[in-house]
Amino acid sequence: xxxxxxxxxxxxxxxxxxxxxxxxxxxxxxxxxxxxxxxxxxxxxxxxxxxxxxxxxxxxxxxxxxxxxxxxxxxxxxxxxxxxxxxxxxxxxxxxxxxxxxxxxxxxxxxxxxxxxxxxxxxxxxxxxxxxxxxxxxxxxxxxxxxxxxxxxxxxxxxxxxxxxxxxxxxxxxxxxxxxxxxxxxxxxxxxxxxxxxxxxxxxxxxxxxxxxxxxxxxxxxxxxxxxxxxxxxxxxxxxxxxxxxxxxxxxxxxxxxxxxxxxxxxxxxxxxxxxxxxxxxxxxxxxxxxxxxxxxxxxxxxxxxxxxxxxxxxxxxxxxxxxx
Numbered sequence: 001x002x003x004x005x006x007x008x009x010x011x012x013x014x015x016x017x018x019x020x021x022x023x024x025x026x027x028x029x030x031x032x033x034x035x036x037x038x039x040x041x042x043x044x045x046x047x048x049x050x051x052x053x054x055x056x057x058x059x060x061x062x063x064x065x066x067x068x069x070x071x072x073x074x075x076x077x078x079x080x081x082x083x084x085x086x087x088x089x090x091x092x093x094x095x096x097x098x099x100x101x102x103x104x105x106x107x108x109x110x111x112x113x114x115x116x117x118x119x120x121x122x123x124x125x126x127x128x129x130x131x132x133x134x135x136x137x138x139x140x141x142x143x144x145x146x147x148x149x150x151x152x153x154x155x156x157x158x159x160x161x162x163x164x165x166x167x168x169x170x171x172x173x174x175x176x177x178x179x180x181x182x183x184x185x186x187x188x189x190x191x192x193x194x195x196x197x198x199x200x201x202x203x204x205x206x207x208x209x210x211x212x213x214x215x216x217x218x219x220x221x222x223x224x225x226x227x228x229x230x231x232x233x234x235x236x237x238x239x240x241x242x243x244x245x246x247x248x249x250x251x252x253x254x255x256x257x258x259x260x261x262x263x264x265x266x267x268x269x270x271x272x273x274x275x276x277x278x279x280x281x282x283x284x285x286x287x288x289x290x291x292x293x294x295x296x297x298x299x300x301x302x303x304x305x306x307x308x309x310x311x312x313x314x315x316x317x318x319x320x321x322x323x324x325x
Contacts, residue, residue: 032194032207036144038214043140045245050075050286050293052314053137054322055148059277067092071312071322072136075296081108084296086312087134103308104130105299112302120302139283142248143216143237146255148279191217203232215239215246232256242288249321251281284319 053072073086085104090097102115104123111130114120123130131138131151141149191208206220221233238250256276301307314322 032196035192035194035207035209035214035216039143039216042215042246043144045289046140046247047079047289048075048077048292049247049288050290050296051139051247052284052286052312052317052319052322053139054282054284054314055137056280057278059275071314073312073317074136075292077292077297082106082292082297083131084292084301085131085134085136086308087136088309088312101305101308102134103302104134105297105302106130107297107299112299114302116305116308137281139248142251143219143235146233147235147251147253148281210239213239213241213246240285242285245288247283247285247288249283249285251279251283253279253281282322284314284317284322286317 051074053070053074055070055072057068057070069090069092071086071088071090074083075085076083083104083106087102087104089100089102092098100115102113104113105111111123112120113123113130113133123133136151137148138151141147192211193206193208196205196207197203202223204220204222206218206222208217208219209215210217216237218237219233219235223232233253233255235254236250236252237248239246240249254276295301296311301311310316314320
């Protein structure tokens with residue numbers, strides 16, 4: 001495969017940011033920020049990509065037998081300001097399955113959106129607005145913002161502002177609470193872990209990073225309410241080295257508040273139980289920083305439902321890692 005060619009400025013930015021992380025002092029007060037800067041620099045190197053995302057939504061304690069799965073084919077060219085996206089949503093209740101297909105396309109000047117069997121609609125000429133309305137996750141935010149952060153919510157304006165926006169969103173000084181000193185430790189499995197407390201909000205944020213790749217591994221956001229800590233959000237990440245750039249291949253988000261429920265054995269005493277919601281995402285990458293197939297970008301597929309469904313089918317696209325096992 002031909003090695004991708006990045007713009008000179010993008011390549012230099014990635015080199016300097018990664019070099020900064022590799023030369024960190026052990027007890028540097030801004031070490032956590034520098035690790036996040038590495039993740040931002042890595043994602044800033046994505047100029048074009050084509051991938052298939054599988055997202056499963058469920059509640060482990062829900063007895064309603066309802067499951068939702070989305071298959072999202074997403075091809076984006078940030079330099080040309082173009083994208084093509086297919087979203088197949090499959091909702092299952094027992095033996096009944098409802099499948100809805102939507103498709104969006106933006107050619108740099110005008111955007112179109114269609115939810116079958118409806119007609120094709122012309123939309124506002126902004127790439128981010130179309131993707132935001134389709135509720136498409138921005139994979140560049142994995143490990144930086146809560147998953148799934150959709151396009152248009154973490155980024156405002158053109159694509160080139162991604163690194164500065166994320167840097168500002170992840171800067172402790174911009175948080176609404178007082179930030180106490182960050183605690184750093186190396187775990188038994190060699191993860192580099194940080195614990196950060198937002199004092200006024202009484203929230204603990206735990207983050208861990210791979211000491212070799214420098215990419216995020218986990219994030220735990222906990223609400224500290226004495227005498228116990230109540231888990232709010234857990235996230236887990238897996239990455240793949242694709243042509244010298246890291247891309248996420250698995251993301252798990254477990255979120256939900258702790259609620260008080262009556263103890264059946266002792267009605268006068270309540271106990272805490274977490275109402276858990278889970279989003280599991282797996283990503284198959286067709287290309288990164290390679291020219292996107294022109295057939296995806298020319299708008300000719302907007303009327304071909306069979307072709308649209310096949311583009312988001314893990315079997316048809318040889319994305320066997322997304323097929324249920």
